[in-house]
Amino acid sequence: MNAADLLVSGLEREGVEHVFGVPGEEMEDLLFSLRDSEVTFVPTRHEQGAAFMADVHGRLTGDAGVCLSTLGPGATNLLTGVADAHLDKSPLVAITAQAALDRLHRESHQTIDVVDAFGPVTKWNTQLSDPDVVHESVRKAFKVAEYEKPGATHLELPEDVAAEETDARPLPSRDRVRIAGPDAEALGRVIDHLEEADRPIVVVGNGAVRTGASDYLRAFVRGTGIPVVSTYMGKGAVSDADHRSLMTLDSGAGGEATEAIAQADLLLAVGFDIAEHDPAEWGHDAPVIHVDSEPAEVSEAYDPVAEVIADIGRTLAALTEWVQGGSGPASDATGGEDSGSDGDSRSEGDSGESPTSFDAEWYVDLRKRIVSDVDREPDPDAEAPFDLRDAIPVMRSAMASEDVLVSDVGSHKMAIAQNFPTYEPNTCIISNGFASMGIAVPGGLAASLATESNVVAATGDGGFLMNAAEMETATRLGCGFTIVVFNDEDYGLISSKQRDHRGEAVGTRLTNPDFVAFAESFGIDGYRPETASDLEDALDDAIGDGMALVEVPVTSAPP
Incomplete structure (x- = not known):
């Protein structure tokens, strides 16, 4: 050959x-x-x-x-x-x-x-x-x-x-090299810090999702009662229906999730990669424990007192065993959902007492405020253009727990990260390492090929037109996913930051084509809801029914 x-x-x-x-x-x-x-x-x-x-x-x-x-x-x-x-x-x-x-x-x-x-x-x-x-x-x-x-x-x-010709032949694929389990000395240092803590918190990152450690993390959280806040890329590692979830960094109208980190006396970072989120924004002075497959990046704002560099799931299983008094591996460490008796993964989970001496109440009010903010009911009489944060709950309610959302980058990404409850790992795909605009439409195509679940590609008007031509690729392949375009005719996130800094925005305004007509030119169903009821109906009709595009006009601040 x-x-x-x-x-x-x-x-x-x-x-x-x-x-x-x-x-x-x-x-x-x-x-x-x-x-x-x-x-x-x-x-x-x-x-x-x-x-x-x-x-x-x-x-x-x-x-x-x-x-x-x-x-x-x-x-x-x-x-x-x-x-x-x-x-x-x-x-x-x-x-x-x-x-x-x-x-x-x-x-x-x-x-x-x-x-x-x-x-x-x-x-x-x-x-x-x-x-x-x-x-x-x-x-x-x-x-x-x-x-x-x-x-x-x-x-x-x-x-x-x-x-050129060659006599060589392909090598066989092999099982991936397995990361070693934790060593006893490193675990001992972590346990010493946990025993001294009163208000510990878990900060969960992309690594916990990526390595399939979610079940182990959920077992550890159940066993300890320690609250969890996730990075944008760690969403779903612990279900946001769990009463110990403080959702995502920056969730809550007053940033209650980040406030919880500031109030904690120990941060257990699980699978956290510093490229996901800048720890300098956390405002904490508590000691940090780093549990990951690689050592922590050196940073003044993220300087762990102890590191366990090992398989994340096996490390969490060992810590759960310690919680249970050394009685052997946690029985549910490889188990499933943190679910209620009806098996619904959106359930708040168990409410039993923690077997440890941690303060089980310190984060309760923060959780209530976050849930109240995220679960706000949109005005049923609202008309387009909509408030972006009112549209997110409608999109969430139209999607099942296992459906996959691929988010582009922009102001809608921030709203999704903070206000889109996620119940399963790898069901909210956000790029927050490189954070490149234009990923949603091609990402939605890839997701539709890789999963049996319904797929929604959420994007702003700016990111959408960067790779909108891949709608043709999707239709040629017979893919079926829904594109939701939040349209404010602006690079909205940049506008917002400029206004925060200077009181005005420059160089961010856009004009757009007729997105519904654009979608229809590809043979794709297009929707442009004008009322809150229309928005709900459009998303219900579009999601899970082949290729579709829903243009959602959203409010934009003045230029």
Whole structure:
């Protein structure tokens, strides 16, 4: 086989089903190899969209998503989505074509040093300059991308190398390397701090969701009664219906979630990555314990007194065993939902006494204020444009607990993070490491391929038009998901920050096409509700019923 065939055979061995990308002439051999394989090449409308699709696939499944581009401008277009996967810790393998080796030593048409450009946003990347190393490089790309903490890797295939013959054969895929369990000394330091604490709090990050540690975390929270606040990317690790959940950082009209961190006398950070949220904003002076698969980043605002660098779930199971008096592993440490007797994951869960000596009441009023703010009832007589925060509960009520929301970046992201209760892990996908606009529509496509649940892609008018062309890709694939466009004709989050700083905003106003007509031009059902009742009906009709777009006019502050 030639090198392109060998690369594609490696993708087959890794279980890859889709490769997202934009074709180019330098990848001709690779495209024909894909055509003759079990892997489906999905032509997208922009390389950034392709990378976002691979990014969200990796985030939802834990298996590396794969994206593909040609050299030069194709590769640089791909770069933003690759960087998003890198900082969001999502497994992704990027493949780029390159010119023939005999013209890389000089200035040449469309040629830049792509390997060098991808270096800062990948865990590992290389040029495949020899067809006999392709099989090893593919296996390494997936192993490194998927190993905790996951991220992006990159392979560059020059067009002449792609056509060269090789006797090598693809390496078999292997089980991922398992992270070790916690050592007794590190656990002992954590337990010493917990025994001294009166008002501890858990700050849960992306790592708890990503590593599948949610069940262990829920068992630990049940066993201790310690309250939990999540980062934007940790939503759903503990159900927001649990009475110990203080929802998300910044939740509550007065920032009660962050206030809880300031009041706590011990912070147990579980799977927290400093790229998710700046700890300098927490206003705490309590000691921090870091439980993660890698040591904490060095930061004056986040300087742990103890770190347990081990498998997160096994660490939490060991701590739960300690809570139960060393009587053995917690019986429900690998169990399911924090549910009531009816099994509804939105239930408030049990209300039993904590077996520990922690103060079980210190956060109760904070929880009540958060719930009161998040559960506010929209005015049934409201007319468009709507208050953004009034529209979020309507969207929540139209979605089941297991449905997946993919949020773009903007003012709506902040509202979703703070006011969209989440009941299951990996059902609210927010990019808050790199936080790139334009992820929602391609991300919704990837989610619809990766899950059986209904999918909603929530976006602002600014982020929507950055990758709206991927609606054509979605309809071509027969995908079914709902796009909710919050339209204020403004880069609203930037406007808000400018007004906070200077009392006015500049350079943020937009004009938009008719979004309903735009959706219909793709053969997609379009809705533009004018009343609160229309909004509820539109979301109920759209979600779970094929491709649809709901334009939600929302209020915008004056320019």
